[in-house]
Amino acid sequence: MAEAYDFRNVEPKWRERWELDATYRARSDGRPKSYVLEMLPYPSGDLHVGHAKNYSFGDAIARMMRMSGFDVLHPMGFDAFGLPAENAAISRGVDPASWTAENIANMQRQIRLMGTGYDWSREFATCFPDYYRWNQWLFLRLYERGLAYKREAPVNWCPHDKTVLANEQVVDGRCWRCEHLVERRNLSQWFLKITDYADRLLSNLDRLDGWPERTKTMQRNWIGRSEGVRFEFAVDGLDETIAVFTTRVDTAFGVTFLAIAPEHPVVARLKTIVPAARGDAVAAFAERISAKTELERTSLMHKEGVFTGAYAINPLSGARVPIYVTNYVVADYGTGAVMGVPAHDQRDSEFAKTYDLPVVTVVAPLDDASAPAGEAFTDDGRLFDSGKYDGMTSVRARAAMAADLEQRGTGHVTVTTRIRDWLVSRQRYWGTPIPIVYCDACGEVPVPDDALPVLLPPGAPLDGEGAPLSRMESFVNTTCPRCGGPARRETDTMDTFFESSWYYLRYLSPHDTVAPWERTDADTWMNVDQYIGGAEHTVLHLLYARFFYMFFHDCGWVTGSDEPFERLFHQGMVLSNGEKMSKSRGNVVGVDETASTYGVDAMRLFLLYVTPPEDTAEWTDEGISGRVRFLNRVWRACEPLFGRPHAGNGDLPAMSSDEDRALVRAVHIAAKSAVDETSSRRFHYNTTIAKLDELVNALTAAVRDRLDSPATAYAVHALPILLAPFAPHIAEELWERTGHGTSVHLERFLQPDDRALAVARIELVIQVNGKVRARISVAPDVTAEDALALAMEQQAVRSQLENGTLRKQIFVPGKLLNLVVG
């Protein structure tokens, strides 16, 4: 009775060996490099098979690259600052540092359990001072260049997490993490000037050929660049102007009101020139709207407003129009004021209808097109009732009006972006302290480089009340680095997206104590050749990281491209019972349980096999059972040849039968699939594993029927190499059992050989008018003439030809012959 494949002993054995031998360490040995990176994980709880899919996939790519002759950098670390640790501290009184350390230890164990080939010598966690001191160092460099600044601004405040949030972190008006409704508050906060890079963040996208189109589109939409004209309305009876931004200056003669945001600074000034009662009504309205949450303000809101009592003068038409404070104009986009054109803007139209404001049409459709009844005509057209611009098309009028405004000094062509500066302050404990000191004499003073890191002090009061660091006198009180006098430390910490915006560089010089990374190391390893991570990071992390890298590039700290990620791949998630896995649903399939029940290789194979990597997969126990069967078949097929001398130099074996040729061909078909899927960056290893299924099916028959054939031995010796990227443990065991003393993972992958892939006879498809009527067996290089002659011998073809005469023939060599009959 054959010995069954004993994954329970084989798998741990090899994991220990790889660790001992540092099998997966990057060598820097002069071979071409490949940097394969999976997004830095947060160390939370236990890994489930969704995580496992991500690691199996990234690992397969790294292994394929390594076996293709590349010096592969495949590192792993931990994004270890953040709220879960702090919340655990608040609710259970545990220390965030030890809570995080325990989670990291468990996660390391599970990632190793999966047999992943990481270079652990480069590992770090972002919560350790030797990492976050470089956060502070980078913050100071941004500060020096005016890219980090503090200002008072209306910000997103999460009442549950008790901290501010960046715009990107507000999802549907709710906190991206805890999903509580976000409020607006005016607070003084640290920002990073990502808007300075908006144009480049946008235009570089065109060069990112290795990025998914949808990801680039989403970033474009987020940056939200729009070109238009900014010009000023004078307030009647006040030495004040209100600037508006519009992409449709051609509709300016249709302006019948001015709409401004409740937070617009001019609101207070207007109060001085209108009756007190009106001013109070405006103030009350503004206060009511401002207090609403982001969600209440933006979703399905009815357009409301109140007349301020003041009027503004349209600089183009000279018209005097009423100024309204409205809820549909947002303060922090454009100028916070909008010219109201009910005839040609749908929102203005709705507002005008509610408040009975006049509708003045000034653009006529160019053709028969017109807006549906009751809706504004928002397309370009031809102008009328627009003074000297009458008769111009919208396009010409925009240029002419912009030029006139510019000449008069009341307006200019400009670009507005939707993206805001990145708010990086957090009123929380478990993060990088912002290295700034406030001195009564010197003001805002940066902490000098040689005083870094500003250590996160242990023992902060973690009870959910207020910013923890601000309540630690021992932390707050310090001396001014400039004058030596008493000073107070900044008590905000950094958004954790700060550290994940540059971590891929730290892997290159992980133990460096004089710089976050060495430029020579960056020259060696950057860019990241293949970046792998979830699509949920499309806007947040991937935009911030690109911004940082452009900054580093401008500083000369990295050379070459100013984009860090050459190619990007979003892997799909794993569902269980049709739903996303979560503890509350009780449908989590854990890595530990799965590994001990089925084995790691079976789990990895299933996750790569069940769907293409970018698709959402559904976990099934039946599915993984199929992969367990596959591995047992592999083992049984190879076992009879254990101990026999291996095939040697890799030449093709002697093949004395069609079965032998088919078997060797199956080996090379599988090899070709793996190589093609990797080099094309399609990574559909599900099809490669299907080819391995076919190979093992053929091999099972060969071992039964032709055990002594050289082709059978050849296939058995090729199989571990083909399996290595996908099922690393069994591959290594088979490699050893078939007489090798080295690691299969450092071998060269099998190169597909055209001689092995060639076939003696092919089936040529014979079509009549595009429908298959016969299949004939011919030599692969059969000529059109010979094929036609053979086709004519087919009864099914001849009977079709009786219906008419042969008008044309399409011959695709090696594939088909299509006879067009009419």
Added chain:
RNA sequence: GGGGGAGUGGCGAAACGGCAGACGCAGCCGCCUCAAAAGCGGCCGAGGCAACUCAUGUGGGUUCGAGUCCCACCUUCCCUACCA
């Protein structure tokens, strides 16, 4: 409202514009077994006795030939949104 995907057997899925459904799961039949499991072998879109016909969400189009390309629509998923 704007943007981007996706619709193929009972299920997951394959398919450089060229044999639709590879491979796997489930199911059915056989061999093996006292029996079961495992394993091995076979069948497995629909209709028809058959030659054949019909089948990749729906309807058009391009082509010798369309799951694949183009247009419109339906369904569905994701992202985004008073952005002026």
